[in-house]
Amino acid sequence: MRHFASDAAESYSVGVVDVARWEQYSLGDALPFQAMWYSVPPASSSPQDLHPEVELSVVVSGTASVEASGRITDVAAGSCFLLDTEEAHVIHKRSTDTPLMVFTTYWMPREPVAATAGGGGATTTTRTATTTAAGTAGGETGR
Ligand code: NI
Numbered sequence: 201m202r203h204f205a206s207d208a209a210e211s212y213s214v215g216v217v218d219v220a221r222w223e224q225y226s227l228g229d230a231l232p233f234q235a236m237w238y239s240v241p242p243a244s245s246s247p248q249d250l251h252p253e254v255e256l257s258v259v260v261s262g263t264a265s266v267e268a269s270g271r272i273t274d275v276a277a278g279s280c281f282l283l284d285t286e287e288a289h290v291i292h293k294r295s296t297d298t299p300l301m302v303f304t305t306y307w308m309p310r311e312p313v314a315a316t317a318g319g320g321g322a323t324t325t326t327r328t329a330t331t332t333a334a335g336t337a338g339g340e341t342g343r
Pocket residue numbers: 249250251255289342343
C-alpha cells in the first residue's frame with residue numbers, strides 16, 4: 201500500500217490554479233491513467249483547458265462550478281464530473297468560503313475497435329500507442 205498525502209505533494213501554479221501532478225510519484229505504468237490534485241482559490245476561475253484526454257474528477261472539498269459545453273454545473277464535495285475528449289472546460293470557484301480542491305484522473309480514449317481488423321495483435325499495438333500519447337501529454341501544463 202502506498203499513501204499519497206495531498207498536503208505534502210509538490211505543486212506548481214497554472215494561472216491561479218495550484219496543480220500537484222502524480223508524475224512526482226514515479227509510478228511508471230502502474231496505473232492506466234494519469235492523476236493530479238488541483239485547487240482553485242475562492243472567487244476565481246481556472247484558465248480554459250482543452251485536451252484529447254478524457255477527464256474524470258472528484259470534488260474533494262468546496263463546490264466546483266464546472267463550465268463546459270455552454271453551461272455551468274455546480275458539483276458538490278464527494279460528487280464527480282466527467283469531461284469528454286476535446287471538451288473545453290473552465291472550473292469556477294464562486295463562493296468565498298471553503299477552498300475548492302479536486303482530484304482528477306485522465307487518460308487517452310481508446311482507439312475505435314473497428315479500425316483494427318487484425319485480431320489480438322492489434323490490441324497490443326493500440327495499448328502501446330495510447331500509453332505513449334498519454335505520457336507525452338502529461339508533461340504539458342493544465343489538464
Ligand atoms: Ni482538463
